[in-house]
Amino acid sequence: MRRALHPSKDIKDMQMTDLQSAARTASAVEATAHMPDLVPSEQMTLVEQVTQWARLRIDERVFRVGMRMPSIRQLAADKGISRFTVVEAYERLVAQGYLESRRGSGFYVRARSALPAEHAPVAMPASSIDVAWLLRSMFHSAESAKAPGMGFLPNDWLDGGLITQALRALGRQNGNQFLVSGTPQGFLPLRQQLQLHLSELEIGAAPEQLVMTTGITQALDLIARLYVRPGDTVLVTDPAWFLMFGRFASQGAQVVGIPFLPDGPDLEALERTVQLTRPRLLVLNSVLHNPTGVCVSPAKAFQLLKLAEQYDFLLVEDDIYCDLCPPAMPATRLASLDQLRRVIYLGSFSKTLAANLRVGFIACHPEVAKALTDTKLLVGLATPEVNERVLYKVLTEGHYRKHVERMRGQLDRARDDTRRRLERLGLRMFSSQSAGMYLWADTGRDTNTIAAAGHEHGYLFAPGSLFSPAQMPSGWMRFNVATSSDPGMLRFLAGQLERLA
Template sequence: MNSREPVAPGLKDKGAGAGKQEGAAPQAGEQARSLRLVMPPPTERMPDPVPSAQMTLVEQLTEWARLRIDERVFRAGMRMPSIRQLAQEKGISRFTVVEAYERLVALGYLESRRGSGFYVRERTPQVAAVAPVATGARNIDVTWLLRSMFHSTEPHKSPGMGFLPNDWLDGELIASALRGLGRQPGSHFLASGTPQGFLPLRQQLRNRLAELEIGATPEQIVLTSGITQALDLIARLYLRPGDAVLVGDPAWFVMFGRFAAQGAQLIGMPYTAEGPDLEALERILQARRPRLMVINSVLHNPTGTSLSAAKAFQLLRLAEQYDLLIVEDDIYCDLCPPGHSATRLASLDQLRRVIYLGSFSKTLAANLRVGFIAAHPELAASLTDSKLLAGLASPEINERVLYKVLTEGHYRKHVERVRNRLDRARDETRRTIERMGLSLFAGQHAGMYLWADTGRDTNAIAVAGHEEGYLFAPGSLFSPSQMPSGWMRFNVASSQDPAMLAFLARQLERR
């Protein structure tokens, strides 16, 4: 095999000849048995479509491989384990493996290369993005973690989860708001809504922004279906194919795919405990002249750090000097404790060069899908027009629910309880992973995440964890280059399960 060709992660190659019809027919009674680790454990969100007891071993093995290819565990171009190896690991005959592989070839999942083996076929085109200077272009593929997040229903097995577990949130806040809406005339819910969003909510958000020392009228606020739509509207308005966009390295991985789909060139800026490395940033600005920069100034995902006042002033100076527009994603705003050392760019700039984004998905409910943009009046008008063209108005019923929650007086107490619980969980998780030998990124004192260096390729840990029903967030997903990384993001609210920690410790011992 060509040494440059990737091999399916977490599976060692035990020799060539995988493409040959190895072995004899299955032994008597083999088709009546169930394969070990045939499929991920059934969950409410991803039920087993056919009970394994009703499937032959060939069908089980075919489904096992198909699911892992669909979820990008086995990625395009990777060589599947040899027939001999897979037969030994699963305790089945080679004939069963051959037949399953041939079925996957017929279904378009695999291709057979004579004398080399079976390889995962490229089935759908991936979006290419340009990596930072000095590295080549690589494919952006974040669907693996996204699909796994939406499939997972066991938070205690999901240290890579991007949300708080349901039992950390207060469903009664949402239920109470819905009951209140139910007592209103039904005609209130029949209109299509307004392009900028529900006016009373925008007025309430103006008051919340004033508490952060950000001046904005309701006309400067545009409601969206979460941060993702907000970024999409900005990309549609400002970016053309080939335009350079500055993102963190590391940073929130969904953003990479969104901008890459617009044809933008992603340029990563390294991080320190106080925010972006400004010396590196200025070199990038001089060389590439990007149009746009996106930043978490408060509780950055995944490092958990916040922008210092000195860095914030210097960053705005560079933005002015190089005519850079800054998008400030403050989705973790309410998880920031009072008195925490953090500076928001929008409070210094007052929405002249900064576009401010907010959302409530982390503190209320991930599926509420209400976010907002605060911007200069002319820009807010342009974004509203872009929103109309992209999807008319956002769902007003969700906006009415959020308005009720924010004005009924219980939300502040709720987020205070969540912050206190996060503080306790963070201390416990920090002590645990440090005892395991992991090194933590400096400056992590609040929020949901810890960013830790494991000293080994975390892709391998994530793939092995997937087989055991665990969801990890490997560091490569948080880099625009997607290069292998030893870093890993831990959600402190879901990182205390003893079985998960024991599994991680075993993986870390495999140097």
């Protein structure tokens, strides 16, 4: 394990007017949204309001470079305003460098590099790869029934009692133990408990090989800081969890996608890419892959390890959906085959217990664990031990297993129902997977347009473009089976599919 042993070294909440708040939501070029609430006329004219409405949507890349803006006639009708108002607003946007006018064709979003300096937005970091609007909506979506694109389970699917009981048990203990800083690698009894958990997955990991984190996100952050330097290549599957694209890009990495097939990564494409780019890392879900929901086949798992050894790169295995996978379901984990020699294994309980608990872990080679612990100390010292003690109580008091069994049963019923409903709308499923919380479906339409229109109507969709590092328009869309049965949402989706046919 050559590289593994020698590693290299809020969003501020803004108080906005009703107009600005409405404008933060996505919009399609042909969306038929109602005009956002108007601000008092003495503060902003109607032309200024329309200009601001469009600018905010362009700034958030809802209207993307090269996209045609709604026609003057259409926007005037949809917003209940005069055509003169729209013309005046569009002309202002042209003058400010946001739009270009094409004679006889309409108005189009101009490339941001062409913006005059005085109107150019502050340069965005590489980590802002067009996911911010979905993340904000995921954190602020009020109704899970209207959020088929949500990345976690609704509260009523979880068991708050498990957390409450653990907190009460901790409350009866001596409070002095909560006053000291936690240990750098994390609460030792929890790491010992996770050793047992991993042994059930046939992964041998001593407590000193485990580093506690505040979820998968921090785990990836520590790995990126340790291994990735500007110009390095990091491979991901395409599609994949979108948040990590920006995280690795912020380190200056080139994030390259490998096509993902129903049995795992396309190995021929992977080897060609590896030969050309000599990557540092390949990051993937081998079990219940996000967003497709499938598992990597045993044959491909062996081949992945073989390629990693041959071309000297590390495999980062994100197993966040581990407990949603039924024990009887065939699932091959890279870490169980490799025993943490070249694989860095990530786990978390945010999907099955509570997203707010923020307890994850890294299992890896002992020397890698030491290096990651040092990096963790430099970045933020220790992780909160209170959260780790809560998780330890939950895992050791005997109710967690029954909780996840009930959850898997609910998901099975919801998955079958959601699949039938979506197939009746004409959607094609990526696979016939029988576990997990996501379905990956081909709509045959541009899902950016569907998602943007959905936001204007209060629906949160997850378009396929977000799951590709290329960020290209896609007909694919991810559906959370626990939040995709609302009749109103399905009617809206059916209407969008018909409109875009």
